[in-house]
Amino acid sequence: MxxxxxxxxxxxxxxxxxxRRNENNRIYANPLPLIFSAEENRFWTSHTVLGLFxxxxxxxxxPHCEGIxxxxxxxxxxxxxxxxxxxWRRGFFGKGTLSRxxxxxxxxxxxxxxxxxxxxxxxxxxxxxxxERKQFKLDRARAIAQAAxxxxxxxxxxxxxxxxxxxxVIPSAATWKPSRPPPSSSPDQPTSAAVEDxxxxxxxxxxxxxxxxxxxxxxxxxxTLDCLSVIDPDTHAAMSLEEIWQTLQLIHFPLYPSLAxxxxxxxxxxxxxxxxxVYHHYRSLGxxxxxxxxxxxxxxxxxxxxxxxxxxxxxxxxxxYEDEEDRQTCPFDLQNVDPxxxxxxxxxNRVNSQVQxxxxxxxxxxxxxxxxxxxxxxxxxxxxYFSIREIVLRRFIPARMRD
Amino acid sequence: MDDxxxxxxxxxxxxxxxxxxxxxxxxxxxxxxGLDWTKLPSASVNIARPVIPKRGEKDxxxxxxxxxxxxxHVLDRARTAMFNTLRATRGVNNKxxxxxxWYPQLARAHVTVAKGIHFSSMGHSVQRPxxxxxxxxxxxxxxxxxxxxxxLERGALWCWQDTNEGSWPINMSDIDAxxxxxxxxxxxxxxxxxxxxxxxxxxxxxxxxxxGYVVTRAEAPSLSYPVHPPLTKVKFQKSxxxxxxxxxxxxxxxxxRLFSGINWWKPFxxxxxxxxxxxxxxxxxxxxGHTTPLQVRTTRNLDSSSxxxxxxxxxxxxxxxxxxxxxxPPNPDFYVVVVNARxxxxxSLRELAALYDKLPETPSPLPRQRQAPTTSQxxxxxxxxxxxxxxxxxxxxxxxxxxxxxAPSIPLPPSRKPHPFxxxxxxxxxxxxxxxxxxxxxxxxxxxGAFDEWPMI
Numbered sequence: 001m002x003x004x005x006x007x008x009x010x011x012x013x014x015x016x017x018x019x020r021r022n023e024n025n026r027i028y029a030n031p032l033p034l035i036f037s038a039e040e041n042r043f044w045t046s047h048t049v050l051g052l053f054x055x056x057x058x059x060x061x062x063p064h065c066e067g068i069x070x071x072x073x074x075x076x077x078x079x080x081x082x083x084x085x086x087x088w089r090r091g092f093f094g095k096g097t098l099s100r101x102x103x104x105x106x107x108x109x110x111x112x113x114x115x116x117x118x119x120x121x122x123x124x125x126x127x128x129x130x131x132e133r134k135q136f137k138l139d140r141a142r143a144i145a146q147a148a149x150x151x152x153x154x155x156x157x158x159x160x161x162x163x164x165x166x167x168x169v170i171p172s173a174a175t176w177k178p179s180r181p182p183p184s185s186s187p188d189q190p191t192s193a194a195v196e197d198x199x200x201x202x203x204x205x206x207x208x209x210x211x212x213x214x215x216x217x218x219x220x221x222x223x224t225l226d227c228l229s230v231i232d233p234d235t236h237a238a239m240s241l242e243e244i245w246q247t248l249q250l251i252h253f254p255l256y257p258s259l260a261x262x263x264x265x266x267x268x269x270x271x272x273x274x275x276x277x278v279y280h281h282y283r284s285l286g287x288x289x290x291x292x293x294x295x296x297x298x299x300x301x302x303x304x305x306x307x308x309x310x311x312x313x314x315x316x317x318x319x320x321y322e323d324e325e326d327r328q329t330c331p332f333d334l335q336n337v338d339p340x341x342x343x344x345x346x347x348x349n350r351v352n353s354q355v356q357x358x359x360x361x362x363x364x365x366x367x368x369x370x371x372x373x374x375x376x377x378x379x380x381x382x383x384x385y386f387s388i389r390e391i392v393l394r395r396f397i398p399a400r401m402r403d
Numbered sequence: 404m405d406d407x408x409x410x411x412x413x414x415x416x417x418x419x420x421x422x423x424x425x426x427x428x429x430x431x432x433x434x435x436x437g438l439d440w441t442k443l444p445s446a447s448v449n450i451a452r453p454v455i456p457k458r459g460e461k462d463x464x465x466x467x468x469x470x471x472x473x474x475x476h477v478l479d480r481a482r483t484a485m486f487n488t489l490r491a492t493r494g495v496n497n498k499x500x501x502x503x504x505w506y507p508q509l510a511r512a513h514v515t516v517a518k519g520i521h522f523s524s525m526g527h528s529v530q531r532p533x534x535x536x537x538x539x540x541x542x543x544x545x546x547x548x549x550x551x552x553x554x555l556e557r558g559a560l561w562c563w564q565d566t567n568e569g570s571w572p573i574n575m576s577d578i579d580a581x582x583x584x585x586x587x588x589x590x591x592x593x594x595x596x597x598x599x600x601x602x603x604x605x606x607x608x609x610x611x612x613x614x615g616y617v618v619t620r621a622e623a624p625s626l627s628y629p630v631h632p633p634l635t636k637v638k639f640q641k642s643x644x645x646x647x648x649x650x651x652x653x654x655x656x657x658x659x660r661l662f663s664g665i666n667w668w669k670p671f672x673x674x675x676x677x678x679x680x681x682x683x684x685x686x687x688x689x690x691x692g693h694t695t696p697l698q699v700r701t702t703r704n705l706d707s708s709s710x711x712x713x714x715x716x717x718x719x720x721x722x723x724x725x726x727x728x729x730x731x732p733p734n735p736d737f738y739v740v741v742v743n744a745r746x747x748x749x750x751s752l753r754e755l756a757a758l759y760d761k762l763p764e765t766p767s768p769l770p771r772q773r774q775a776p777t778t779s780q781x782x783x784x785x786x787x788x789x790x791x792x793x794x795x796x797x798x799x800x801x802x803x804x805x806x807x808x809x810a811p812s813i814p815l816p817p818s819r820k821p822h823p824f825x826x827x828x829x830x831x832x833x834x835x836x837x838x839x840x841x842x843x844x845x846x847x848x849x850x851x852g853a854f855d856e857w858p859m860i
Binding site: 031034060148151155156223225241280304318320321339342365368371380388389390395396403 | 471472473476477610611614615616665667668669670671673674676677678679682683686687688689690691692693695697698699722723724737744747748749750751752755824827828829830835838840845846847848849850851852853854855857858859860
């Protein structure tokens with residue numbers, strides 16, 4: 001628990017915190033890559049009138065990003081750093097392949113070469129906090145050992161002392177402050193950084209990192225917002241929407257890519273469809289949806305984004321077959337179709353309540369094949385036949401619910 | 404317990420830093436750690452009623468290399484204190500004892516002498532025929548098996564096994580002639596398994612009773628068992644403007660679908676929208692929420708040979724602060740399902756849906772800013788909602804139709820809207836499931852999520 005509470009900062013740094021918050025509000029102001037441009041406010045009235053007839057002009061600024069489809073990692077790679085910055089800053093899409101989430105590899109390299117203490121990226125902030133925390137634990141253990149020694153000495157003289165009576169002050173997390181700057185933290189920081197100080201400019205490496213979009217993220221950007229084009233890795237041509245729709249489903253079959261795309265290979269229990277329905281639903285409700293593998297769940301829901309708040313909810317996707325018979329022919333390894341055991345539920349819930357997240361089981365019903373024809377799967381129209389229900393899980397502690 | 408205390412790190416010793424104390428506050432159960440027996444005053448050891456001691460602090464670690472005189476000393480002291488406490492004989496006060504007779508055929512304990520406050524929330528009166536007069540019925544106080552077992556185990560009840568069926572009223576003078584009362588072991592053997600009571604259900608009952616809750620059966624085991632009045636389905640009246648708005652938007656949407664003939668390759672016409680919230684709203688096409696018809700085929704339920712689902716509401720739970728009248732129980736604060744964690748999996752969506760069907764909607768949580776609520780905390784939103792439903796004249800009604808009130812149904816200032824996270828976490832309906840794993844009870848609350856009603860943008 002103390003690991004996730006922000007470290008207490010001095011008054012000087014507090015000011016920095018609020019200015020950083022303003023900065024974040026500015027950088028991450030847009031929840032989607034699309035921007036509704038404000039400059040045309042002068043024509044507001046005329047546009048409203050036109051809007052009523054569905055004729056509003058080009059008020060939406062669309063960044064039109066580009067990504068390469070990678071079948072082996074089942075992801076879409078955005079290699080252009082301008083595009084990846086846009087996708088990260090406007091809606092927190094994707095993950096840097098060499099970073100925790102935001103692609104910061106290049107910034108870390110530059111920081112390391114300049115030995116800079118400011119402009120720290122999130123990985124470095126975390127590493128510093130952990131180093132401080134480790135130092136605090138060492139200090140505390142030392143103080144406790146000292147107190148025990150004093151008590152032991154007093155015991156030999158025939159007195160039994162409590163820790164207060166020994167006079168040793170044991171540091172507490174609320175008041176402890178690092179006495180000296182914590183040892184430099186970044187693991188990939190070269191030790192000879194100071195030497196290279198002069199030739200920083202020549203030394204900046206090429207950015208070898210790219211932004212990796214999950215298939216759900218890519219399809220959301222592509223289909224609903226039309227701000228991404230996906231390039232086929234073999235032909236280097238942009239894939240058509242139909243082609244992508246087919247490929248994203250086929251890729252989950254065990255025999256891909258030798259599989260032919262025909263109607264018999266389309267199924268409502270395709271993992272891509274199930275995950276996409278969930279991803280789309282919570283995105284459409286305004287949540288920032290990110291992967292939750294770190295906490296033993298499928299997705300995490302952030303209110304405005306990871307730079308503003310910790311994730312509030314942790315989603316486990318539980319597919320439910322409308323018709324149990326469809327399950328017998330399922331070629332996929334679908335997770336969580338059977339209910340959890342109580343042990344597993346406790347395990348997942350313990351992990352998530354430890355980090356102050358509320359566990360949510362998201363049940364997605366898979367349309368029965370008897371009800372919906374397979375032909376529906378040829379287009380995204382099939383998505384409206386799924387349905388989503390949530391169960392919010394928390395421990396109930398009777399001793400604390402009495403009043 | 405003995406084994407626990409023999410481990411050196413369980414020693415009660417130094418209180419650690421405040422941070423550790425805070426961590427311990429947040430650890431869930433008081434019973435998690437061992438007890439600090441040294442906290443017992445030595446005088447209390449021999450008194451009739453042993454006091455349950457409080458838990459002490461753990462030592463940070465055993466001294467390196469062993470052989471700390473102080474640690475050994477503290478360990479010995481703690482162990483002696485424990486043995487002394489356990490040595491005390493358990494006694495009861497003769498004046499506070501109740502008397503009962505257990506009828507195995509009826510699965511009820513007939514209370515002949517009722518003493519103490521337990522009977523304000525336990526036991527129910529039943530009319531039974533008297534032996535010598537065939538027609539005449541007389542009321543008597545009876546306990547369910549779990550209630551009798553709980554009182555007996557607590558040392559508040561002496562219970563005799565019935566020897567000659569049906570002869571009552573009993574002459575109190577011949578109680579001594581019945582021999583010794585049932586032992587706790589005997590009571591466990593006789594009463595578990597009666598009236599659908601499993602061991603798990605008794606363990607949950609006893610745990611909640613010890614915490615001061617009032618626990619009643621959800622399904623009346625007999626006609627004379629008092630149950631709370633059937634739930635009146637409170638339909639939340641939507642205001643006229645709201646209804647109109649939903650209808651209108653539905654019509655508009657239908658209209659657009661009809662004439663634009665939705666192209667599923669390009670369903671969202673981005674250029675129609677002027678801001679993010681309208682764009683997000685247009686993306687919400689996936690059916691969601693628990694009111695969506697659940698089209699799951701119930702193949703298993705049709706098969707009559709399959710065992711009954713373990714998921715049914717077994718107990719009604721009332722907080723200690725809820726005013727409770729035994730003859731007219733109010734609506735419960737919580738609904739409890741008890742299952743064996745080893746033999747059952749978590750409930751499936753279908754089982755949960757069946758549970759929620761029987762439950763009322765819980766009022767949405769209070770906004771966080773409000774301090775010192777004046778109403779009782781149990782049903783915070785209910786009183787204000789009821790107060791609003793006073794009769795209104797026809798003129799008022801008409802004027803409301805024409806000029807819909809700004810704040811629908813409940814006139815709340817905007818600042819008192821509940822926090823969306825609190826509302827999301829509480830859910831619309833809530834059932835508590837107690838999973839009992841060989842005596843260890845973990846309670847989970849299963850809230851019916853309503854994320855679709857609280858969009859973030």
